[in-house]
Amino acid sequence: MKIVVCIKQVPATGADKRYTDEMRLDRVGVEAIINPLDEYAIEQALRLLDAGTADSVTYLSMGPDQASEALRRALAMGGHDAVLITDTALAGADEWTTAKVLAAALDKLAPDVALMGMASDDARGSLVPGAVAAMRDVPLLSYGSELTLADGEARVRRLSATGFDWIAAPLPVVATVTDQVGEPRYASLKGIMAAKRKPLETWSLSDLDLSPDSLHGAALTMVTATRAPEEKPPTERIENVPAPEAAVKIADWLEQRKLI
Amino acid sequence: MTYLPTSDHDELRAVVRELAEERIAPRAAEIDEKAEFPEDLRQLLAQQDLLGTCFDERYGGTALDTLAQTILVEEIARADATTSLIPIVQKLGALPIILAGTDEQKDRYFPRLASGEWLIAFGLTEAAAGSDVASNRMRAVRDGDEYVFNGSKRFITHGSVANVLTVFAITDAEAGGRKGMSAFIVEADSPGFAAPRVEHKMGIRGSPTAELTFDDVRVPAANRLGEEGEGFKIAMETLDRSRLGIAAQAVGIAQGAIDAAVSYAADRQQFGQRVADFQGIQWMLADMASQTEAARQLTYAAAARVDADVPDLPYWTSSAKLVAGDTAMRVTTDAVQVLGGYGYITEYPVERMMRDAKITQLYEGTQQIQRLIVARQLLQRAGVAKRGS
Amino acid sequence: MSNDILFLAEFSAGKAARSALELATGAAELASQSGGSAVALAYGAGAASGAAALGAHGAARAIVLGDEDQPAITYAPAAVAAARDGGLAVLAPATPNGRDLAAALVGSLDLPAFGPVRAARVVDGVLESEQATLQGSVITTARPAEGAPSPSVVLVLANTFTPAEGGSGSAEVSQAPEAGESALSRAAVAERHEADAKVVNLEEATVIVAGGRGVGGEDGFGPLRELAEALGGAVGASRAAADAGWIPYQLQIGQTGKVVKPSLYIGAGISGAIQHRVGMQTAEHVIAVNRDPDAPIGEFADLFVVGDLFQIIPALTEEIRRRKTASGGQG
Numbered sequence: 011m012k013i014v015v016c017i018k019q020v021p022a023t024g025a026d027k028r029y030t031d032e033m034r035l036d037r038v039g040v041e042a043i044i045n046p047l048d049e050y051a052i053e054q055a056l057r058l059l060d061a062g063t064a065d066s067v068t069y070l071s072m073g074p075d076q077a078s079e080a081l082r083r084a085l086a087m088g089g090h091d092a093v094l095i096t097d098t099a100l101a102g103a104d105e106w107t108t109a110k111v112l113a114a115a116l117d118k119l120a121p122d123v124a125l126m127g128m129a130s131d132d133a134r135g136s137l138v139p140g141a142v143a144a145m146r147d148v149p150l151l152s153y154g155s156e157l158t159l160a161d162g163e164a165r166v167r168r169l170s171a172t173g174f175d176w177i178a179a180p181l182p183v184v185a186t187v188t189d190q191v192g193e194p195r196y197a198s199l200k201g202i203m204a205a206k207r208k209p210l211e212t213w214s215l216s217d218l219d220l221s222p223d224s225l226h227g228a229a230l231t232m233v234t235a236t237r238a239p240e241e242k243p244p245t246e247r248i249e250n251v252p253a254p255e256a257a258v259k260i261a262d263w264l265e266q267r268k269l270i
Numbered sequence: 271m272t273y274l275p276t277s278d279h280d281e282l283r284a285v286v287r288e289l290a291e292e293r294i295a296p297r298a299a300e301i302d303e304k305a306e307f308p309e310d311l312r313q314l315l316a317q318q319d320l321l322g323t324c325f326d327e328r329y330g331g332t333a334l335d336t337l338a339q340t341i342l343v344e345e346i347a348r349a350d351a352t353t354s355l356i357p358i359v360q361k362l363g364a365l366p367i368i369l370a371g372t373d374e375q376k377d378r379y380f381p382r383l384a385s386g387e388w389l390i391a392f393g394l395t396e397a398a399a400g401s402d403v404a405s406n407r408m409r410a411v412r413d414g415d416e417y418v419f420n421g422s423k424r425f426i427t428h429g430s431v432a433n434v435l436t437v438f439a440i441t442d443a444e445a446g447g448r449k450g451m452s453a454f455i456v457e458a459d460s461p462g463f464a465a466p467r468v469e470h471k472m473g474i475r476g477s478p479t480a481e482l483t484f485d486d487v488r489v490p491a492a493n494r495l496g497e498e499g500e501g502f503k504i505a506m507e508t509l510d511r512s513r514l515g516i517a518a519q520a521v522g523i524a525q526g527a528i529d530a531a532v533s534y535a536a537d538r539q540q541f542g543q544r545v546a547d548f549q550g551i552q553w554m555l556a557d558m559a560s561q562t563e564a565a566r567q568l569t570y571a572a573a574a575r576v577d578a579d580v581p582d583l584p585y586w587t588s589s590a591k592l593v594a595g596d597t598a599m600r601v602t603t604d605a606v607q608v609l610g611g612y613g614y615i616t617e618y619p620v621e622r623m624m625r626d627a628k629i630t631q632l633y634e635g636t637q638q639i640q641r642l643i644v645a646r647q648l649l650q651r652a653g654v655a656k657r658g659s
Numbered sequence: 660m661s662n663d664i665l666f667l668a669e670f671s672a673g674k675a676a677r678s679a680l681e682l683a684t685g686a687a688e689l690a691s692q693s694g695g696s697a698v699a700l701a702y703g704a705g706a707a708s709g710a711a712a713l714g715a716h717g718a719a720r721a722i723v724l725g726d727e728d729q730p731a732i733t734y735a736p737a738a739v740a741a742a743r744d745g746g747l748a749v750l751a752p753a754t755p756n757g758r759d760l761a762a763a764l765v766g767s768l769d770l771p772a773f774g775p776v777r778a779a780r781v782v783d784g785v786l787e788s789e790q791a792t793l794q795g796s797v798i799t800t801a802r803p804a805e806g807a808p809s810p811s812v813v814l815v816l817a818n819t820f821t822p823a824e825g826g827s828g829s830a831e832v833s834q835a836p837e838a839g840e841s842a843l844s845r846a847a848v849a850e851r852h853e854a855d856a857k858v859v860n861l862e863e864a865t866v867i868v869a870g871g872r873g874v875g876g877e878d879g880f881g882p883l884r885e886l887a888e889a890l891g892g893a894v895g896a897s898r899a900a901a902d903a904g905w906i907p908y909q910l911q912i913g914q915t916g917k918v919v920k921p922s923l924y925i926g927a928g929i930s931g932a933i934q935h936r937v938g939m940q941t942a943e944h945v946i947a948v949n950r951d952p953d954a955p956i957g958e959f960a961d962l963f964v965v966g967d968l969f970q971i972i973p974a975l976t977e978e979i980r981r982r983k984t985a986s987g988g989q990g
Contacts, residue, residue: 047915105772106765113766128915137772137814140732140762144739149845150732150763153755155908165849169909171671171860177730178849189898189915190908196289199319199332202281230771230807235800239791245957249965256964257974260946261982263962267944269866269923270890270979 011064011159013055014121015089016112016138017048017071019080044080047127049194054157054187055125056088056195063159066090068119072100072111078210085205086197092208093119097215099222104229109141111225114218117146123164124184128153139186149179155190273337273574282334283341289318290349298350301476302622307431308476311353315346316386324361324368329380336573340518344566347522348529351626352476354522356389358515359428362634363390365508366436366453370496375455379434391432392512393456393482394505397424401639403505404447408484410439410454415491417441417454419462419484427633429480430465433458437484438505441498451501455493462487473625510584511576513591513634517569520594520630524562527598527605527623531555534609534618545608554608558601565594585647592640595630602627662695665742665810666750667760668713668721671728673705677863677920678752678817680716685779685820686750687717692781693747699830700724700741700749702734707832714830716822721830730846731756735763736838742768744836746810748779748786753814754862754918761812763843771803774814786811795940817920818941854907859893861910866892867921869912869939872899873928873949873968880906882972883927889979895919897929913938927968931956948972 019042044052058064067089071077074096081092095115100107116124129136143150151157154166155174165178166185197205215222246263248256264270275283294311301308315321323339325331334342339361347354364383367375382388399405408421419439429435435456442450456463462485469479496504532555535546545551572586580586602624606613613620631637649655664686668679679699686697696719701710703726710721724737738760742749751761753775765772776788787802803811838844861867868887870880880894887894894910901911912919914937924942929935931947931954939945940959947960948968957963964971 106769109762109766110769136758137762137765137812140735140759141766141772144735144763144766144843147842149842150759151846152732152759170851171862172909173851173853175848175852176850177846179846196318197285198317199282199285199323199334201319202285203332230769230804231773231801232804233799233801234787237798237800239795239798242959243961245960246962247957247965248962249952251966253966253970253974254978256966256971257978260962260964260971260975261978263946264923264979265982269944270982 011058011123012066012068012119012121013058013064013123013125014068014070014116014119015048015051015055015084016116016124016126016142017052017069017080017084018045019043019071019073019077020045042076042079044083045127047129047189049127050187050189050191051125051127052084052087052089053194054191055123057191058157058159059088064123068092068121070112070115070119071095072103072108072115074101078212081210082205083197085208085210086201087195088201090208092210093213094210095213095215095218097222099215099225102229103225104231105137106141106230107225109138109145111215111218111220112138113142113145114220115213116142118218120182122181122183123157123159124148124182125157126184126186128186128188139184143184146184149183151177151179151183151185154185154187157185157187157191273570275337275341275570279338279341282338283345286320286342286345287348289314290345294346294353295349298352298619299616299622301350301352302473303475303616305470305475307428307478308353308356309431312356312386312389315353315356321357321360321386322384323357324364325380325384329376329384331380331384336514336576337570340514340569340573343515343518344522344525344569347519348526350476351519351523351623351629352474354519355427355474355477358512358519359392360386360390361515362508362512363392363428363432363434363436365512366392366495366504367455369507370453370500370504371455375493375495379455382433388433389428389431391426391428391435392508393423393426393429393435393437395423395425397422399447400425401636404451404502406438406440406447406451408437408439409443410441410452410489412441412491413488416488417491417494419454419456419487419489421484423482423484425469425633426465426480426482427477429482430468430478435482436495438501441501445499448502449499451505452498453495453501453504454489455495456487456489460487460489472628473622474629509634510587513640514569514572514576514587516630516634517565517572517587517590517594520591520598520627521562521566521569523623523627523630524558524565524594524598524601527602527620527627528555528558528562530618530620530623531558531605531608534612538612551608554604558604561597562601565590565597568593582647582651584643588635588640588643588647591630591635592637592644595627595637595640598627598630599624661745661747661809662690662693663698663746664690664693664695664748664750665698665700665746666718667738667752667757668699668701668706668710668718669731669752669754669756670701670703670706670709673709675705675709675713676703676752677822678754678757679713680822681817681820682750682752682815683713683716683718684823685815687823688820689748689750689779689781689786690717690719693784695747696720698722698746700738700835702726702731702737704728710832711829714828715826717826717828718830719828721832722835723832724835728848730848732759732763732846733844735760735767735843736841737835739764739767739841740836740838742770742810747781747784748809748811748813750779750813750815753816758814761814764812769808770810770812771807772812772814773801775816776813777816777819779813779815779819786813788813816941817918818943854909861893861895861912861917861919864893864895864919865921866890866923867895867912867919867939867942868892868925868927869895869897869929870900870906870927871897871929871935872903873930874900874905875928876903877905879928879969882969882976886925886972886976886979889976889983890923892921892923897926897932897935926956926960927972929956930954931959 069092322331572590666682699721702724751757
């Protein structure tokens with residue numbers, strides 16, 4: 011069973027982030043980490059590897075050269091090799107473009123499971139997994155708190171409104187997992203040392219038989235303006251009063267807004 | 271020789287720092303309050319391959335250079351001094367074997383030490399023999415192909431949790447401490463060996479500092495390190511290297527205190543402004559930072575020289591330990607001062623850091639012993655050393 | 660027609676989800692700007708019989724994608740077939756199901772995608788939308804690029820549109836066009852498990868009282884339940900409380916849990932980390948109760964009460980009950 015985990019390198023939470031003059035997210039030069047929600051996908055893949063259900067784990071990422079750091083960190087956690095897709099034509103790529111590129115790469119790698127995290131920390135989009143599944147005409151098993159593989163089929167355990175369901179589909183699939191998979195492992199020192207020796211290939215668009223034109227000049231959407239958010243009215247505070255008095259004030263506040 | 275950290279060193283630091291901040295720092299106050307050995311953190315460090323850094327790859331270690339080992343200790347100590355003793359003592363206890371052991375002895379013990387499955391301790395100090403190592407009294411008497419140990423040791427870090435110890439004992443009472451001491455590997459489950467009590471201490475309270483008793487303990491001759499009579503030399507050569515771990519620990523403790531003080535000063539307001547904006551506080555913080563940096567760089571320079579095996583190694587390692595230990599004490603005391611009243615209460619970590627710092631001026635050779643070593647090196651260089659030193 | 664505004668309308672157990680009503684209202688607003696009609700893409704158990712009623716909220720037509728209780732993604736081929744007929748935009752709720760279907764549309768038809776948006780309007784014949792990025796520090800305005808295909812797929816945050824009350828229209832209902840064979844319909848529910856305890860669907864709740872690490876334990880949720888009951892609402896929790904096993908995961912609110920849109924959200928003992936905030940940020944009124952005067956939740960709450968939740972919450976419950984009784988039990 012071959013698993014490819016798609017990961018994204020994102021700016022660290024709290025790092026200074028901003029939009030450039032060309033209305034693009036300025037990614038270079040800020041501390042970068044593996045998108046935290048992707049770590050759960052990595053952890054799920056490695057658990058299947060530990061259990062012997064999967065026999066290879068490959069990491070795939072699309073990004074600037076610097077994204078190879080994220081791939082090395084992933085390899086340090088475990089897994090066999092990695093592929094970085096990087097091309098100047100991909101600067102400013104939106105979700106559709108990302109999906110198109112990943113879909114092409116996944117068709118080439120042909121895994122049993124293409125595994126991804128739920129969403130990315132910075133742009134908060136979560137359409138890439140579903141779009142990739144549609145483009146490749148492969149079933150989508152999303153929002154799993156656990157992924158299992160058996161008998162040519164994949165299953166995810168998904169929380170429902172009032173309980174949980176196991177949703178199944180025949181392989182190959184695209185699957186996404188949530189943080190309920192469990193704590194991702196730390197990279198051990200030996201893992202970090204071994205990661206340096208694991209194969210990391212770099213592919214450009216031509217390696218995927220994709221031309222920049224077929225990607226609509228790398229984006230179907232464009233940002234036309236940015237601004238600061240509206241001033242929120244200052245938070246009202248109740249403090250240093252005894253609880254019964256606080257309760258009266260809160261109840262007054264609720265009444266004023268017709269909430270009680 | 272360069273001792274500028276490489277990108278590999280930086281990556282190691284980042285990885286250990288993440289682990290230290292997420293898993294070790296949150297436990298530090300509890301470890302100190304309960305004075306409990308952090309077995310969970312020992313297992314975590316073992317799992318992350320962080321207890322095998324001084325062992326060769328053929329034993330399952332990662333054979334990092336001394337600078338990397340220093341950075342590892344520094345980053346853990348920044349979060350918690352007690353936990354940093356786990357990798358420190360793992361190396362301290364193993365050094366006699368690294369320096370004087372046979373391949374067979376290394377094959378027997380190193381794999382389990384490198385994996386962190388076993389802990390090792392260093393049994394040199396006795397109740398009446400601290401700085402004065404040569405007046406050790408524990409006896410190891412040859413009997414067939416075994417030695418029989420009788421006596422006791424005191425202030426042995428991890429003595430009560432170690433699976434194996436390197437122990438120094440007198441094999442030739444007439445020859446005296448310097449010429450009649452030998453080094454041995456003793457397994458803790460040997461009959462007659464016990465760790466009956468641990469000390470209550472000012473700091474590093476989660477680290478068990480044990481008294482050890484040997485009551486007709488039989489140790490195979492195959493466990494002797496080197497020849498009879500080489501024990502003192504092995505002990506000194508060990509300490510010449512291991513004291514660098516204490517220097518690293520001291521630098522880490524100091525850095526932790528600086529970070530806590532800066533963070534507090536940036537938040538706390540008095541007289542209508544941040545404490546960090548008062549010039550007097552800025553001067554204190556600047557002194558703390560620059561002195562810690564000096565200690566750190568000297569420690570790194572010494573680390574590079576360990577790997578270069580320079581002939582005046584003791585000059586470097588003793589200088590580093592001397593400067594770092596004194597710096598840690600000063601910096602942590604100043605950190606408490608910066609926090610004012612809040613620095614004195616246990617809700618903030620700096621009072622613990624100050625109590626922890628003190629030990630770096632005492633163990634693995636007091637600061638006074640370090641000064642003697644440095645002075646002796648100076649006099650040797652100048653060609654005016656005393657005869658017989 | 661190419662000026663129509665399509666929207667996903669989810670049904671479950673015979674009822675339209677609140678998101679369906681919100682999007683119907685929003686689609687109708689946008690359709691009046693574009694000169695087209697609001698068209699529902701209805702799916703889920705009860706869609707066939709309930710679709711017509713979407714007309715009361717502004718839908719002119721409703722296309723039924725399917726009427727079974729299947730994973731939402733299996734309706735993607737039918738949605739794609741319906742969207743192929745054209746339109747200015749497809750509105751989807753920013754929920755897991757909404758995202759899955761939106762993603763399938765994007766991938767199958769190579770459509771531009773936006774969101775999650777907090778505002779949308781038709782300008783120069785295209786859909787322009789606003790979205791908060793970089794953790795809320797920047798609001799970006801976006802539109803489709805030159806020559807991009809239609810319709811635009813737009814994820815819409817809850818509470819962006821308020822369902823209009825008391826409309827009287829009835830939507831014209833039709834079946835979705837023939838969808839080709841697609842792997843997306845090959846996911847199926849293999850096993851269903853109901854939770855042991857009765858858990859409420861938080862996504863539909865209008866009042867939520869949520870507890871976090873500060874609640875301290877399973878028992879700590881007692882006072883929160885009482886308050887929720889007094890307010891006619893539901894109990895939720897932060898991830899910390901769910902991880903600690905104090906409440907079931909179905910009640911976890913946050914980026915990886917439920918995204919809720921109550922008109923009143925009361926967070927007790929919750930610090931307000933971004934991952935939780937993302938799950939409740941569209942709540943209309945936010946009250947936070949926390950011992951820590953510097954808790955991040957204080958920055959985006961409307962009312963921040965500093966104090967011991969175990970004193971304040973019961974006192975509040977009592978005060979609310981007192982007022983209800985005094986006003987004759989109304990409210």
